Amino acid sequence: MKAKDVSVLFVVILIVAMMIIPMPTFILDFLLICNISVSLMILLVAMNTKEPLEFSIFPTALLLTTLFRLALNVSTTRSILSNADGGKVIDTFGSFVIGGNPVVGFVVFLILVVIQFIVITKGSERVAEVAARFTLDAMPGKQMSIDADMNAGLISEQDARLRRKKIEQEADFYGAMDGASKFVKGDAIAGIIILIINVIGGFAIGIGIHKMGFAEAASTFTLLSVGDGLVSQVPALLISTATGITVTRAASDGNLGSDIMKQIFNYPKLLYIVAGTILLLGIFTPIGLFITVPVAAALSIGAYTMQSAMKKEETRIEQVEMEGKEEDIGSPEKVLNLLQLDTLELEIGYGLIPLADKNQGGDILDRIVMIRRQFAIELGLILPTIRIRDNLQLPPNQYVLKFRGSRIASGEVYLDHFLAMNQGPEDSSIEGIQVVEPAFGLPAVWVNVDEKQKAELLGYMIVDPPSVIATHLTEVLKRYAHQLLRREETKELIENLKTTHPNLVEELVPGLLSNGDIQKVLQNLLREQISIRDLAMIFETLADFAAYTKDPKVLTEYVRQSLTRQITEQYAENGVIHVLTAGAKLEKGISDSIQQTEAGGYYLSMDPNISRKITETLQEQIEHVMNAGGQPIFLTSPNIRMYLKQFVDKILPTVPVLAYTELEPTIEIQSIGVVNI
Structure with missing residues (x-):
């Protein structure tokens, strides 16, 4: 243990010992001076902190100092009643400070107790109670404010974590101060009781045991008791004042002295x-x-x-x-800042600014928080912060999503309209702005409030403008999910897994695979919308097969086969999955074209005419299924799955390609067509 830890333990043990073991008066003198010093130091620290959390140990320190002071009271009471001697410090307070007059000393003591108990302690207790209650009540609002600032790009994720931690610490601190203020209140009451016991008990002991006269016993023990009370109440007053200062500090730019000035x-x-008022008092008054x-x-x-x-x-x-x-005009540092790119930016025209303004009812910031939460649950990916900026160069109703400074999606919404999408045959009686829904490319129409009711009666699906933007962002970001997972994000995922599966991570990284290799495997999964949330299972599979191959594509196939339950649940409905199966000729044509490189990897080398025929056949099948209102899913053998996916990606990247080994044996597979050449 460190010396500082041992010293604190020694002090606590000393406090307990003082209550049991009689102490010589010279040690009591030393401890009484230490008590005054510590109390004064705590007061000065409370005055010089900028905010209460800088003195977060104060509630515990308050308990220890109160216990130390009460232990001193026990020791001094034992010394006074046993030997009619409390030491030089108590004697000085009893004779020098109050002039040897026990009545004056008693009155001064009562005044100090009243000041501490009625004024400072009572007020501090009430302020601490109210502060604790309001801090707890304000926590949800502060948390939402932090999320809004982070989504607006005003703060980083690291800043958001620090601010959330600070809010939690504030709630804990004020809750602890609410309880700790009761110690000060109890200490004041104990001081009065101890003084009365010392006076009455000392008077009885002085006459009965020490054989003093009535006047001598009254004078001796009253002075000692009052001196002991003053020695205890001065530090108690300093501590209670520090308590009041700490709980009443609100917004502050510096310490108490600088704030006052x-x-x-x-x-x-x-x-x-x-100055003029004071001068007039001197002129017109005595x-x-x-x-x-x-x-x-x-x-x-x-x-x-x-x-x-x-x-x-x-x-x-x-x-x-x-x-x-x-300096800003030509400063190299300022110019370098211009090179920094935000990962994701949402630019909006001036007509859409109310969507980002909570005062005007805008909730796009809250929707972005929900999108990030949805990605974490569905894909196991933590989206980077989406910066929201207004761009006066855009048309007023347009929004643009940028990925590392480049536009990847855009759309147009009208705040005073609703987007109506017909789920059946078109109806020309609905009037509005004809558009294409940005997320899925469906025909739609922007209608006003009057036309909205008519569209609902005709079976149209009605969507408000914020939902249109949120849905569009979600679909686009799913498409780019694999690009959002960079080295830093991969390292964070690995470190997070290490807290729960340290042995698994140590076995795989960096001995078998580097962070970059793991990133490529995870990107391959995200590219096909396979969730990486079950990172432990993914790492288990990589640890099993990384000793045989380092090819990220091959490792990805092994990982997909270990995620059969997840993939089956993702694509099957009610225990049934409808698929387009790859015919024997198609599988043989692709299998015969797989070549191995000198480095041990694999690639597809196929005659261009055969490749064109495969692409045309796949496109026909995809269009046929989609025209019938279905979702095309291809099913093939595991050894050609990733190569067939390369063909499908040229047509429609969102169409999944599955292997037989990626589906649960209990699932019912229904073929809706066979793809062959």
């Missing part, structure tokens, strides 16, 4: 008014000018000095801003 003395003209003139003069001089300093600061700030503008 900035905020209270930031209005020099008001100091002139105060107070006299001898006292009021120096105060008024000091206030006036302070106001003049502050005015001069504020003018100089304003001039300096203007100069710095001008110099900063000049």
Whole structure:
């Protein structure tokens, strides 16, 4: 253990020992001075923190200092009642501080207790209770605000994590302070009870055991008891003041001293008014000018000095801003910042700005949060932050999605309209703006509110503008999911898996496969919309076969076969899957064309005429199934699956190609056609 840890443990053990073992008076003197020092240090730390979380250990420190002070009370009470001696510190407070007058000392003690118990402690307790309640109530709103700022591009994901952590710590801190303030309240009550016990018990012991006279016993034990009470209450007052300062600090730019100087003395003209008022008191009241003139003069001089300093600061700030503008023009650092690209950007025309403004009812930011959550659940991919920016160069109703600065999708929506899509035959009676739905390419029409009711009665599917954008973004991002998984994201996924499966990760990385190899396998899966959420199963398969091959395409096929349950559930409906099967001639033609490279990889080398025939045949089958309203799915043997997928990708990349080994044996396979050449 470190020395700091041992020292804290030693202090706690010492506190417990003080309650049981009698202490010599010189040790008590030392500990009493330490108590005052620690209390003063805590007060100064509370005054110099910018925000409460900088002193997050304060609730625990409050408990320890209170326990330490009560242990000192037990030790000093034992010494006073046993030996009629409390040490030099208590004797000094009893004789020097209160002038040896027990009545004065008792009154001073009661005043300190009232100040601490009624004013400071009571107020601190109430503020801590309210702060804890409001902090907990405000947590959901703060979390939503962080998500909105992150989606708007105002903060990064790392900043969002830090802000969320800070919110949780604030809730924990104010909850702890609400409970810790009860310690201070109990300490004040204990101080009064201990004083009464010391006075009454000391008086009885002085007469009965020490054979003192009535006056001598009353004087001796009252002075010692009051001195002991003052020695305890001064640190207690400092601690309770620190408690009040900590829980009442709200927004702050610096420590307490700088905040007071900035905020209270930031209005020099008001100091002139105060100076004039004080001067008038000296003129028109018996107070006299001898006292009021120096105060008024000091206030006036302070106001003049502050005015001069504020003018100089304003001039300096203007100069710095001008110099900063000049430096920004040619600064290499500023130019380098222009080279940075955001992974995903959503640019909107000025007519769509209300969609991103919560004050105007816009919820596109919340929808983007849901899209990112949907991707994490369905594909196991954490989408990067989507930056939302307005672009005045765009048409007012247009939006553009950019991937690393390049446009990958765009669309147009009308805020005062609804998109109506007919699920049956076209109906020319619906009036509106004829368009093509951007996500799936279906014919649609933008209708106003009046036409919306008519379209609903005719069986049209009605979609509001934010839903159109969200659906379009979702489909486009699914198409580009494999490109969104870069080296950094892959490393984060590996590190996350390492927390739950450390042995599996250590076996695979970097001994068998590098991060780049794993990235390629995961990209291959995402390219065909296969979820990588079950990363442990994927790593298990890679660990089994990486010793035999390093080819990412071959490893991907092995991984797909280990995900049979997931793939079956993804494409089968009610235990049945309808497929287009590859004929024997097609499979043989592709299989005979597979060649092996010198590096051990595989590629397809086929006669162009045969390749063209295969493509035409596949296209005919795909169009036939889609015209009939079905979803084309190809089924073939595992050794040619990835090569057949290459042909299908040239026609329609969204059409899945499955292998027999990727489906559960219990699934019913119904063939709706055979593809052959």
